[in-house]
Amino acid sequence: MRLLLLLVPLALLTACTGAPAADDLDLKVGGRFGHKPSIVFPAGKPSADLQIDELTAGKGARLAKDDVAIVQYTAHVWDGRENRLVDSSFNRGTPAAFPVGQLLPGLDKALQGRAVGSRVIASIPPAEGFGANPPQGISPDDDLFYVIDILGSHARNAHASGSGSLAGVRVSGPERPRLSIPSGPAPDAFAAKVLKRGDGPRTEAGQLLVTQHEGAVWGSRKIFDSTWKSGQPKAFTIGEGSVIKAWDRALVGVPTGSRVLMIVPPSAGYGATGHPQFGITGADTLVFVVDVLAAY
Numbered sequence: 001m002r003l004l005l006l007l008v009p010l011a012l013l014t015a016c017t018g019a020p021a022a023d024d025l026d027l028k029v030g031g032r033f034g035h036k037p038s039i040v041f042p043a044g045k046p047s048a049d050l051q052i053d054e055l056t057a058g059k060g061a062r063l064a065k066d067d068v069a070i071v072q073y074t075a076h077v078w079d080g081r082e083n084r085l086v087d088s089s090f091n092r093g094t095p096a097a098f099p100v101g102q103l104l105p106g107l108d109k110a111l112q113g114r115a116v117g118s119r120v121i122a123s124i125p126p127a128e129g130f131g132a133n134p135p136q137g138i139s140p141d142d143d144l145f146y147v148i149d150i151l152g153s154h155a156r157n158a159h160a161s162g163s164g165s166l167a168g169v170r171v172s173g174p175e176r177p178r179l180s181i182p183s184g185p186a187p188d189a190f191a192a193k194v195l196k197r198g199d200g201p202r203t204e205a206g207q208l209l210v211t212q213h214e215g216a217v218w219g220s221r222k223i224f225d226s227t228w229k230s231g232q233p234k235a236f237t238i239g240e241g242s243v244i245k246a247w248d249r250a251l252v253g254v255p256t257g258s259r260v261l262m263i264v265p266p267s268a269g270y271g272a273t274g275h276p277q278f279g280i281t282g283a284d285t286l287v288f289v290v291d292v293l294a295a296y
Helices: 105-111 245-251
Strands: 027-032 038-040 049-054 068-079 086-090 096-099 119-124 144-154 162-167 169-172 178-180 193-194 210-217 225-226 235-237 257-262 288-293
Touching: 068 235, 096 210, 096 235, 105 119, 105 144, 144 288, 162 193, 162 257, 169 210, 169 257, 193 245, 210 245, 245 257, 245 288
Parallel strands: none
Antiparallel strands: 027 038, 049 119, 068 086, 068 096, 068 144, 119 144, 162 169, 169 178, 193 257, 210 225, 210 235, 210 288, 257 288
């Protein structure tokens, strides 16, 4: 990883985005790519224009619309007084997934076309920010400042592969899998099978997993969730209870690049309450096929 200078002033490196170049505002960002940055804000508020700079130029794949960018980032409200921190994946210890093309307008402009391995900074005025309905702790009139390290990129058509069967359920297809669920009652017990073992490092509890996946209800065979249909991989923290029990059990310790098939009774899924948003009742057994693309 390339080292930054201890203090780096806002530079003039915005040609990739077409956004206005930054003036010299004496704002300084220090630290190495992939490590929590130090930030020295100048006196006063920022310019009313969107300002974007690239402090470290990566050499990896370039981000495109509908990619999922895996990033470490820090975000401040830039008010010229406290310039308070409002969010930081560095503090949480786990990277975040940014769906390119669905972010704040200013962030989308800052990231599209940037290469993996880049550190990007963005001063985002209200017009390019959250708009009239910002999250708690942020005002519609707040200027924002982001430092973003781009760790990885995953395209909408990324996939593992593998065919096979488990408890009568069959999976076929080299790219988007085709699920065939038998008639008759669902099994009572949870079961999981790695249909194709990847050659990447094994996943660990607490990591952010990037997946393509599809879920179906056993009885109706209805597909209730599919990243292949929505057009973008999704990322989840694994092994810490933030996903259903079945995923924590089946996906921790699996090599990245694997395709995993699961049979999930309610006790290992959404429990007695089900998931009404997906049309899942508390009695439904589910079937998942999950491609484990990467772990961070």
